Amino acid sequence: MRIGLIDVDGHNYPNLALMKLSAWHKAQGDAVEWWWSDLVYYDIVYMSKVFSDTYTPDRPEPLNADRVVKGGTGYAIRTENGREMYHPELDPPLPPEVEHIYPDYSLYPALTRGTAYGFLTRGCPRGCGFCHVGPKEGRCSVKVADLSEFWRGQENIVLMDPNLLACRDKWELLGQLGDSGARIDFNQGLDIRFATDPRVVEGLASLRVKCLHFAWDNPKEDLRPYFEQFSRLYPRKDPSRKVVYVLANYNSTMEDNLFRIYALRELGHDPYVMIYDKPNAPREVRLLQRWCNNKIIFNAEPDFCKYDPRKG
Ligand code: SF4
Structure with a gap:
């Protein structure tokens, strides 16, 4: 068969589902390529879309295919x-034989050179109101793969797990990551509430990581004791090695935003503002993001109330 692939979000980040579909079809002897023209006939065209319409508009279905299969969050x-x-019901999972195949990294040669991408766990117990992980993957973090399923000696590993430390198999998984010797990027962040056990901190400290990411999304929750404990135990003291996402524009006032930013800075972490529904966010919130995330500005003017955007 001739298979066409469409990454609706563009080609800026590897689409794992398409890489797995490509690997599976190639293993069946099918010809797989990026959909590129209405003039060519395809047996199946897969369209995958990770981001909502707010960030990625949909595109028309191609007409030159027997079947068009759409999927993705x-x-x-x-x-x-x-x-x-x-x-x-609009996002059926991949069949197990596709889900657990080694991805076809050749689809994104520039983005995946020396880097493996995947999930070791799925699901998260937290149920944050703005997040789709609970409804999509369930309210429990469960192991879904061993590292060898998507890693074959690459120098870097990018994990997209929503909450790996909430998984009861975390010891085994941290061990696999440590044994790999690869540089690890937990790109969805880690849950600070599961990261204060000395054994967890030790496991994280044994990994090759450029920096760890956490999140403090809900201002109603006081996470200072967790960040304080982690900072005390974690051997890498430089704040740039401990980045914390601070969600703004979702059930938070400017006072809430600044409270978390200042508290994290005091505790030796590096706050990084993420904006919910950024296209419709107030100007003040966008300025807050610019001030906080640009570390030259943040360090030069530590008080947001004195920040003058006209001076850069
Ligand atoms: S902790 Fe993270 S992954 Fe879990 S529900 Fe909240 S935002 Fe989503």
Whole structure:
């Protein structure tokens, strides 16, 4: 068969589902390529979309295919009463024989050179209101793969796990990551509430990481004791090695935002503002992001109230 692939979000980040579909079809002897023209006939065209319409508009279905299969979180998010809602029935999972195949990294040669991408766990117990992980993957973090499923000696490993430290198999998984000797990037962040056990800190400290990412999304929750404990135990003291995402524009006032930013800085972490619904966020929140995330500005003017954007 002739298979066409469309990465609806563009080609700026490797689409894992398409890499797995490509690997599976190639293993069946099919010809796989990026969909490129209406003039060519395809047996199946797969369209995959990770981001919601707010960030990635959909594109028309190609007409030159027997079947068009659409999938991905982006197709399952609908905006209802101003809030994005996830509809699992619109995002069927990949069949197990596809889900657990070694990805075809050759689809994104520039982005995946020396880097493996994947999930060791899925699901998260937290249920944050703005997040689609709970409805999509369940409210429990469970192991879904061994590292060898998507890693074959690459220098870097990018993990997209939503909450690896909440998984009861975390010791085994941290061991696999440590044994790999690869540089690890937990790109969805780690849960600070599971990262204060001395054994967890020791496991994280034994990994090759450029920096660790955490999040403090809910201002109603006081996470200072956790960040304090982690900072005390973790041997790398430089704040740039301990980045914390601070969610703004979602159930938080400017006072809430600044409280978390200042508290994290005092505790030796590096706050990094993420904006919910950025295209519609107030100017003040976008300025806060610019001030906080540009470390030249942040260090030169530690008080946001004195920050003058006209001076850069
Ligand atoms: S902790 Fe992270 S992954 Fe879990 S529900 Fe909240 S935002 Fe989503």
